[in-house]
Amino acid sequence: MNIKANDPTLKSWVQVPENSDFPIQNLPFGIFSLDGDTPRVGVAIGSKIVDLKNLFELGYLEDTPFELADFDAAVLNPMMLRGKQATRTLRNRISELLNIENSELQNNPEEAKQIIVDMADAKMHLPVYIGDYTDFYSSEQHAYNVGCLFRDPKNALMPNWKHIPVGYHGRSSSIIVSGEPIHRPKGQKRPNPEEPPVFGTSNLLDFELEMAFVTYQGKPLGDHITTGEADEYIFGMCLFNDWSARDIQGWEYVPLGPFLGKNFASSVSPWIVTLDALEPFRVPGPLQDPKVLPYLEYEGDKHIAINLEMAIQPENSEATVVSDSNYKYMYWNMNQQLAHHTINGCNINCGDMMASGTISGPEEHEYGSMLEISWKGSKSVEMKDGSQRKFIQDNDTVIMKGYAKNDQVRIGFGEVNTKVLPAK
């Protein structure tokens, strides 16, 4: 596939700082607002945002299949409802307008001023209205670690794990965007298995380092999407911190799965990086043994190498990176997840979000949750300020970052940054 906007030789007339997450080859979509203005669709470039509402109104998107309302919107869904060909055309057109060799907008500083705004002045919003949110459990190292911690290293993986991209439905209402703080949750837990449960604040608050993808409108109820078709139904990806209260989760989750241990919040990064922009970073996945059932087979490289890190920043102190992982460590890829999710006829809507599950690599420093890093609280991680962490403390800020990189280009995701306030 030849996507014009991915050309690594492109340069923009908008200045892009070195090592920026947002070179002209990225062009991720988000929802932003400036003081006094309504939220609208924007595209990130360097430390700037392209205001697509103004870009449309000033006539620069005339040959694209969109209407003003698609960009003058508080979520990306109307734009995404136009489908993959449309958003690809749009990204290519924006790339063309920002190209240093193109004079249309570059030579019109009066209009450029209305269109290109400072990211520093913008407030970012949750980019998508999420109808349904699904969380998978697709990293083998994570599933293995959890199995070792709660069961037995010899039977760490459940019998179904290598046959099914195991997943469960989560709560979409409590997905929030980077920058919004959360309160430490309260709930029921049973710290002593010999005694009745108690009520109180969660003592074992954890992050989960995940990625999520966002879908286009799927097929009608009863139909399914194959692994070969899946790419056409995926708009893009963002960073995803799936907050978890391990003590609440541990007491509640048998037999119907996690509920209040998860649904108090999940935090996402504000920019959706298109699947198109990630194409240069495709890598082969692991050998899947035992062989998967035919509906889960796939062709080509469907995994993606994305460097991921999670850091904890104690109040009034520096951040300490506690996890370095990579999206390439997934056992099941997005195509398999989507094919599995729909094989029974389940329908997918525009804006649905599907998260990977915690992504842990084989090395200890690559584990994607404090549960694994502290090995269920049996050891601590030292912060730069000398304090110790087994789980997340009040007033800690947890910061996830991610980028894909090759010799020519770096496609970043920005960050998801969430402060944990004390329980209400």
Add this chain to the structure above:
Amino acid sequence: MNIKANDPTLKSWVQVPENSDFPIQNLPFGIFSLDGDTPRVGVAIGSKIVDLKNLFELGYLEDTPFELADFDAAVLNPMMLRGKQATRTLRNRISELLNIENSELQNNPEEAKQIIVDMADAKMHLPVYIGDYTDFYSSEQHAYNVGCLFRDPKNALMPNWKHIPVGYHGRSSSIIVSGEPIHRPKGQKRPNPEEPPVFGTSNLLDFELEMAFVTYQGKPLGDHITTGEADEYIFGMCLFNDWSARDIQGWEYVPLGPFLGKNFASSVSPWIVTLDALEPFRVPGPLQDPKVLPYLEYEGDKHIAINLEMAIQPENSEATVVSDSNYKYMYWNMNQQLAHHTINGCNINCGDMMASGTISGPEEHEYGSMLEISWKGSKSVEMKDGSQRKFIQDNDTVIMKGYAKNDQVRIGFGEVNTKVLPAK
């Protein structure tokens, strides 16, 4: 609480057939359309529907806090966003207009003709846009039966069951309205635990007899709703058939809960009966022993007696009732469910749907699923046409009905009626 529209002595000038589900004391809300017209809000009375869009346009709702767009809508959410006091005022006003002692509309046959339409001519739609759907597991007999079938009668209930209204998130995109057929789902299952899983159509397709409630807009993320406040956040209830593919579910659900075994479809009845209309049918709940934690304690009668039945109708044959249950058999009531759901700060949006879980009574004929009725396929139920059922067969129509009744009035839910087509 004195709700004017509940007065059992009221009579309507609109003729209501004897034993109708929809006397003037009910007035449930739904979304209907007539040939060539857009979907809009309606209220059921007898075998008629009151068209609220036309009622508003003709000036009959002037003193209510609504706008035309609240009724000229394809879902009830805009109307419900006005809040409980507003919808209560609306129901009282409609009751007043339909009262035989009120002449306003009764004596204006020209306008009445535009407002009162035949239910037989209307197509009913999914009444609510459901942002998030949660399924509880709150009937003790059901949880006990499942525990006996899959574990051990001596430890049938999980240790958490009497402490927590156990629940999990389900799929909102695949909730459909009565009348829409479903296809038998396909998926991965492991019929022989000694052999690898296989792919195929579900052979163990089941219904689950449930009720669901629909919420008003809740509090912001981080706050919680108490058992005492819960009534103010519940708009009304409907019948809910939670389709289940037992073979798919059995293989996938450990450890993260049901997923593809459930998310291919759930079917609801089209009329939302308001919680107000159900107030006369409040009954005490069971003694909860062990004592629940303080946040789950409640005052007053918060359970509701609603007769429920599920029938199977083989193709070209009569329906056979296979389950007679009652909503009063819930261990945990809606107030406790909502208090639990939000105790960690999880936010509830207008139109969220929360289902009860399968409602089974103590007698075998009161079991709410074929799993329990056939005792995991070990015995059959005879249909009126002589055929046998352990689970649901292709071309069966499954029909759920429900009503609350006392000496003076019968408040019904209509039905949810779903035909099972062969796998695609």
